[in-house]
Amino acid sequence: MGEHLGWAVETSRDGEKWRYLGKGWTKPGEPLLLHGASTFVRYKAEDQKEFGNPLERTGDEPMTLLDLDQGTRRDLWPGDEHQGLPVLLPGGEVGRLLRFDRDTGGDEFTWALEFRGERYRAPR
Numbered sequence: 001m002g003e004h005l006g007w008a009v010e011t012s013r014d015g016e017k018w019r020y021l022g023k024g025w026t027k028p029g030e031p032l033l034l035h036g037a038s039t040f041v042r043y044k045a046e047d048q049k050e051f052g053n054p055l056e057r058t059g060d061e062p063m064t065l066l067d068l069d070q071g072t073r074r075d076l077w078p079g080d081e082h083q084g085l086p087v088l089l090p091g092g093e094v095g096r097l098l099r100f101d102r103d104t105g106g107d108e109f110t111w112a113l114e115f116r117g118e119r120y121r122a123p124r
Contacts, residue, residue, distance in 0.1 A: 003028065006046035007068060009088060011038035015054050018042070022092025026068065033078065033087040033097060034064040041066065041073055062109065063087075063100075077102055078111070087113055 004025040009032075010018040023046070024032045034041065040054040041064060055066070055073035065074045065082070076082075078100040086094050095113030102109045 005068075007032060007043050008046060008051075009034065009041065009043045009066075010051065012040040012042075012054065013038050015040045015056075021090055022088050022094070024086060024088035025094050026086050029069060031085060032066045032068060033082065033085050034066065035062070035087055036090040037064040037075075043068065077109075089113075 005028060007024045007026065009021040009024055011021050012018045019038075021034070021037070021041075024034075024043075026032050037057070039057045042051040042054045043066065044051045045068075052071055055071075057064075057075055058073065059075040061075040061077050063076055063078050065076055065085075066072070067074075078097060083097055083099065085097050087097050088094050093115065095115045098112040098114050100109065100111040
């Protein structure tokens with residue numbers, strides 16, 4: 001599946017009590033989408049000891065885009081330019097965004113993710 005980087009992500013409603021959202025996997029330099037992110041998000045690379053500064057919600061959109069290299073957060077409605085990006089779901093599952101469709105009224109949406117994996121085989 002190639003080289004991937006692991007990112008531990010936590011969320012908080014108040015910026016004080018933190019809950020582990022999961023571990024997101026990205027290719028080097030790739031941003032990470034989050035679904036179900038709270039008011040505050042913080043993350044760290046799996047080889048780092050400390051989490052970065054909390055990033056506060058910027059809007060009421062359903063998805064959050066983390067630029068992991070720049071340390072920024074942007075809440076958004078995903079567009080075509082986000083297809084193929086990894087999406088971290090609450091509970092830690094990560095899939096790639098296949099599509100995100102929004103109705104003309106703007107309040108309802110449907111979306112699809114692709115999940116991939118490898119089966120572990122013990123050495124014989």
